[in-house]
Amino acid sequence: MSEYHVPVMLEECIAGLNLKSDGSYVDVTFGAGGHSQSILNNIGVNGHLYGFDQDDDAEANRIDDPRFVFIKANFRYVKKFLRVEGVRKVDGILADLGVSSYQLDFPERGFSYRFDAELDMRMNHGDELTAAIILKEYSKDDLQMLFSRFGEVRNARTLARLIDQEREVADVKTTFQLNEILERVRFGPRAKYFAQVYQALRMEVNQEVQVLEEMLQGGLDVLKPGGRFVVMSYHSIEDRIVKNFFKTGDVNGVLKKDDFGVIDRPFKLINKKVILASVDEVRRNSRAKSAKLRIAEKI
Ligand SMILES: C[S@@+](CC[C@H](N)C(=O)[O-])C[C@H]1O[C@@H](n2cnc3c(N)ncnc32)[C@H](O)[C@@H]1O
Numbered sequence: 001m002s003e004y005h006v007p008v009m010l011e012e013c014i015a016g017l018n019l020k021s022d023g024s025y026v027d028v029t030f031g032a033g034g035h036s037q038s039i040l041n042n043i044g045v046n047g048h049l050y051g052f053d054q055d056d057d058a059e060a061n062r063i064d065d066p067r068f069v070f071i072k073a074n075f076r077y078v079k080k081f082l083r084v085e086g087v088r089k090v091d092g093i094l095a096d097l098g099v100s101s102y103q104l105d106f107p108e109r110g111f112s113y114r115f116d117a118e119l120d121m122r123m124n125h126g127d128e129l130t131a132a133i134i135l136k137e138y139s140k141d142d143l144q145m146l147f148s149r150f151g152e153v154r155n156a157r158t159l160a161r162l163i164d165q166e167r168e169v170a171d172v173k174t175t176f177q178l179n180e181i182l183e184r185v186r187f188g189p190r191a192k193y194f195a196q197v198y199q200a201l202r203m204e205v206n207q208e209v210q211v212l213e214e215m216l217q218g219g220l221d222v223l224k225p226g227g228r229f230v231v232m233s234y235h236s237i238e239d240r241i242v243k244n245f246f247k248t249g250d251v252n253g254v255l256k257k258d259d260f261g262v263i264d265r266p267f268k269l270i271n272k273k274v275i276l277a278s279v280d281e282v283r284r285n286s287r288a289k290s291a292k293l294r295i296a297e298k299i
Helices: 010-017 034-041 075-084 101-105 131-137 140-151 156-169 175-185 190-205 208-222 236-248 279-284 286-290
Strands: 024-027 048-052 068-071 090-096 223-233 267-269 292-298
Touching: 010 034, 010 090, 010 223, 010 292, 024 034, 034 048, 034 090, 048 075, 075 090, 075 208, 090 208, 131 140, 131 156, 131 190, 140 156, 140 190, 156 175, 175 190, 190 208, 208 223, 208 236, 223 236, 236 267, 236 292, 279 286
Parallel strands: 024 048, 024 090, 048 068, 090 223
Antiparallel strands: 223 292, 267 292
């Protein structure tokens, strides 16, 4: 398991869930099952854990335990698939967003600029949109917008224009083809610039913003009062959405009022300030560097 993906802020996440011995929990990003295994270790024989992952490769890590059910599905449908299992309410939900180290390090997946591969980047092979399709079919303006929004690429316009020129000559189908283009326009250190562009494409391929928003709403619906929502994100856009949602129940941070004009907050914040990984953890696991953890309790 540790070879596959080292769980980030494990102790903080488990403490945040405030586990009850006979509680029902959901890990919507099962991955290598590091967080899930720890949840199982900390609940009793009558507890339950439902682990979601949309990636076929994650399914191979399913935990052989009568208290555990693996659900191969996108977490945007968390409410629906829990219903299929006969579950209407749960005591806690954990989300550790993004991709696993395994996905990043597996050349054929096309997530990483370090390996020559087709520009795929789908977490779920059943989906149609790939990074190569985006680079072929999105308009120059749409490319610019996604590089700027999801990758915070400073010269997104220049990059989109060059891709637009290059694809007139040949489709940009592989990571190394894309890298050649990036090398010509890159701004600042190579690793940082490449990572920003690849992240932007990955977020678009997997519709990461939309599915997060849907999962938060579905999660709120299925949480019991007193139930905990524990979300770890690695991108400022995602963290802002989580922060807004926990504060107001709305992904844009718009406060709702009830019929009497009283502000209706669905959560009590367990941590007012975002939780970051310790210096020691970041030293051991560089992936933890950008992690931001937020915990809320349903009122
Ligand atoms: C950061 S890893 C989680 C690692 C996990 N916490 C562990 O300890 O091994 C994220 C995982 O969530 C999955 N994932 C990301 N977005 C998803 C979504 N919308 N629906 C289902 N699974 C998703 C990815 O396939 C990946 O395996």
